Amino acid sequence: MEFRPILSALMRSKVALVLIGLQIALTLAIVSNALFIINQRIENMGRASGMNEADTFMISSLGFGAGYDVKNAYAEDLATLRGMPGVANAAPILTVPMSQSGWSEGISLTTTQQNSDVGVAMYFIDEQGLDTYGLKLVGGRNFTADEITHRDVRSTSWPNIVMITKALGERLWPGQNAVGKQFYLDQEKPPLTVIGVVDRLIMPWPNISNRSGDKNAYEFSMMVPQMVPFGLQTRYLVRAEPGRVTELVKAVEAKLAQTNTSRIVREARTLTEIRAECYRSDRAMLIILIAVIVALLSITALGIVGMASFWVTQRTKQIGTRRALGATRGNILRYFLTENFVITTIGLALGAVLTYGVNLWLMQAYSAQRLPVLYLVGGMIALWLLGQLAVFGPATRASRVPPAVATRSV
Amino acid sequence: MLKMNHLSKVYRTHMIETHALRDFSIHVREGEFVAVTGPSGSGKTTFLNIAGLLEEFSGGEFFIDGVSVSGLGDDARSRLRNEKIGFIFQGFNLIPDLNLFDNVDVPLRYRGFSAADRKRRIEENLARVGLASRMKHFPSELSGGQQQRVAIARALAGSPRLLLADEPTGNLDSLMARGVMELLEEINRQGTTIIMVTHDPELAARAQRNVHVIDGQVTDFDEEPRLRVPENGRDTVATTA
Numbered sequence: 001m002e003f004r005p006i007l008s009a010l011m012r013s014k015v016a017l018v019l020i021g022l023q024i025a026l027t028l029a030i031v032s033n034a035l036f037i038i039n040q041r042i043e044n045m046g047r048a049s050g051m052n053e054a055d056t057f058m059i060s061s062l063g064f065g066a067g068y069d070v071k072n073a074y075a076e077d078l079a080t081l082r083g084m085p086g087v088a089n090a091a092p093i094l095t096v097p098m099s100q101s102g103w104s105e106g107i108s109l110t111t112t113q114q115n116s117d118v119g120v121a122m123y124f125i126d127e128q129g130l131d132t133y134g135l136k137l138v139g140g141r142n143f144t145a146d147e148i149t150h151r152d153v154r155s156t157s158w159p160n161i162v163m164i165t166k167a168l169g170e171r172l173w174p175g176q177n178a179v180g181k182q183f184y185l186d187q188e189k190p191p192l193t194v195i196g197v198v199d200r201l202i203m204p205w206p207n208i209s210n211r212s213g214d215k216n217a218y219e220f221s222m223m224v225p226q227m228v229p230f231g232l233q234t235r236y237l238v239r240a241e242p243g244r245v246t247e248l249v250k251a252v253e254a255k256l257a258q259t260n261t262s263r264i265v266r267e268a269r270t271l272t273e274i275r276a277e278c279y280r281s282d283r284a285m286l287i288i289l290i291a292v293i294v295a296l297l298s299i300t301a302l303g304i305v306g307m308a309s310f311w312v313t314q315r316t317k318q319i320g321t322r323r324a325l326g327a328t329r330g331n332i333l334r335y336f337l338t339e340n341f342v343i344t345t346i347g348l349a350l351g352a353v354l355t356y357g358v359n360l361w362l363m364q365a366y367s368a369q370r371l372p373v374l375y376l377v378g379g380m381i382a383l384w385l386l387g388q389l390a391v392f393g394p395a396t397r398a399s400r401v402p403p404a405v406a407t408r409s410v
Numbered sequence: 411m412l413k414m415n416h417l418s419k420v421y422r423t424h425m426i427e428t429h430a431l432r433d434f435s436i437h438v439r440e441g442e443f444v445a446v447t448g449p450s451g452s453g454k455t456t457f458l459n460i461a462g463l464l465e466e467f468s469g470g471e472f473f474i475d476g477v478s479v480s481g482l483g484d485d486a487r488s489r490l491r492n493e494k495i496g497f498i499f500q501g502f503n504l505i506p507d508l509n510l511f512d513n514v515d516v517p518l519r520y521r522g523f524s525a526a527d528r529k530r531r532i533e534e535n536l537a538r539v540g541l542a543s544r545m546k547h548f549p550s551e552l553s554g555g556q557q558q559r560v561a562i563a564r565a566l567a568g569s570p571r572l573l574l575a576d577e578p579t580g581n582l583d584s585l586m587a588r589g590v591m592e593l594l595e596e597i598n599r600q601g602t603t604i605i606m607v608t609h610d611p612e613l614a615a616r617a618q619r620n621v622h623v624i625d626g627q628v629t630d631f632d633e634e635p636r637l638r639v640p641e642n643g644r645d646t647v648a649t650t651a
Binding site: 002005008009010012013317318321322323324325326327328329330331402403404406407 | 455458459462463464465484485488489491492493497499500503505507508509512515516517519520521548564568576
């Protein structure tokens with residue numbers, strides 16, 4: 001191969017080399033980091049919530065008037081909902097995964113711990129909550145009806161039992177069975193005992209892992225056996241029989257409005273809609289990043305095509321001379337492909353440094369994760385291929401320069 | 411060494427046909443120094459291009475070193491060119507971004523010689539043209555005469571049997587032209603066959619044999635090589651058929 005003479009010839013065309021090298025370096029830095037971000041977003045968007053999303057929807061009602069009794073409303077509504085045809089189950093809730101709104105607390109394992117380092121999402125449910133959400137119990141037991149209490153939203157008291165997710169149990173007591181273990185939400189008050197463990201239930205704000213050091217932090221959830229109205233507002237999760245969710249949304253809205261006229265029924269949203277809304281900005285980011293990647297790769301490819309075309313035209317006589325001196329068409333083709341490989345490699349070497357520079361900046365400014373080497377290597381291979389592909393046309397044109405050009409005076 | 415029988419070359423466009431060579435016959439023997447002369451547009455360069463396998467011909471027969479060129483593919487022509495023919499161009503045709511060492515190396519790389527062999531050949535031939543000390547210099551740092559010497563070193567590095575020179579002194583002043591011509595004569599004395607295209611009668615007179623071309627045909631052909639007495643009077647070369 002002609003690496004050395006090609007490199008030494010390129011060193012005499014430094015401006016072109018620097019410009020195209022910088023373009024390749026910048027493209028590698030941006031494309032590698034953008035691909036990493038895209039992959040993370042796709043991974044986030046594809047996370048299972050742990051609950052039955054396809055058949056569930058959330059609905060709220062807001063009572064008005066002095067005589068509106070929230071506890072009574074809970075009892076009547078739950079009886080109504082659970083008795084409706086097509087409803088598999090219903091439960092009082094405060095929030096659902098991905099809704100971006102909810103209640104969180106910090107957990108301590110001792111009464112002396114100064115600051116909690118584990119933030120937990122609180123899901124307030126009754127004994128039907130586990131079934132309505134569609135959660136999978138993997139240890140201990142569910143709440144019983146007599147363990148469910150009503151809680152005032154301003155209250156600071158907690159029940160003495162909870163259920164937690166497997167991820168939270170593993171975080172608090174690595175490698176141990178969490179059932180029967182205790183922790184504190186309020187160090188002034190008695191500890192809470194874990195009676196059950198569910199396989200998975202993600203937080204209402206699932207992107208929290210981006211800001212936390214723990215990659216499973218988005219699954220740190222706890223179920224509390226309480227019904228918590230916000231003032232006169234009650235909220236329910238309804239699980240429809242498979243395939244009937246759309247039909248039931250309207251039916252349930254009408255039924256709740258009909259059974260109690262002292263309230264406004266609102267916010268009927270399926271989990272499918274909630275998921276879509278939760279990740280709307282991620283999808284927008286994906287589109288923008290993909291557009292940036294396509295634009296950058298196109299500009300880089302066009303830059304390579306332009307430069308190679310210019311060099312082929314500029315060196316027509318030189319190519320003819322090489323042919324006259326015995327170069328085959330294949331030799332000429334390989335020369336330009338090799339030249340591009342050398343330029344791209346120089347650009348990629350600089351780009352590798354720049355890539356981790358950009359990644360470091362993203363880590364500091366946006367709490368991004370460290371870029372895995374795979375993305376850098378993938379980006380480099382992609383740009384090598386892009387370079388070879390881009391230069392192939394001009395190189396083929398160069399290989400067709402006839403050797404007789406060498407003897408032409410113009 | 412080179413034999414053309416009734417060769418023709420026709421350039422065709424959709425409107426006209428141009429007969430650059432017609433019924434062109436020539437026989438150049440091993441070790442000869444032949445000058446091809448003729449006015450501009452007579453077909454000298456076309457002859458040189460065909461002789462050097464840079465262009466294909468339209469009809470007739472053409473043999474190099476006993477090998478029929480008809481029907482050879484592009485790669486085979488490139489290999490034959492690389493192994494048997496050395497080129498010296500009027501405009502030197504050195505590659506400006508390569509130093510002298512790398513310029514001379516160009517045809518050797520295509521030949522597939524080992525790195526050590528290439529190095530030896532480059533150093534030997536640059537020394538032969540008196541430029542051994544300038545190996546790391548670039549063409550732009552040399553005079554025209556020196557550049558043509560590098561081109562000669564490049565042409566000789568692969569030990570070709572035939573050297574084709576296209577107006578080798580056309581871009582040089584008389585002093586430099588004389589130096590280059592003396593170098594070519596010395597190369598010829600050492601056994602390399604040379605065909606030189608020129609329109610300079612003085613240079614042509616120094617060749618062993620002259621071929622005059624007009625309108626694509628050989629009009630005047632010294633059948634037998636002349637005895638040539640170089641200016642220094644020391645060597646006398648007589649090559650016969």
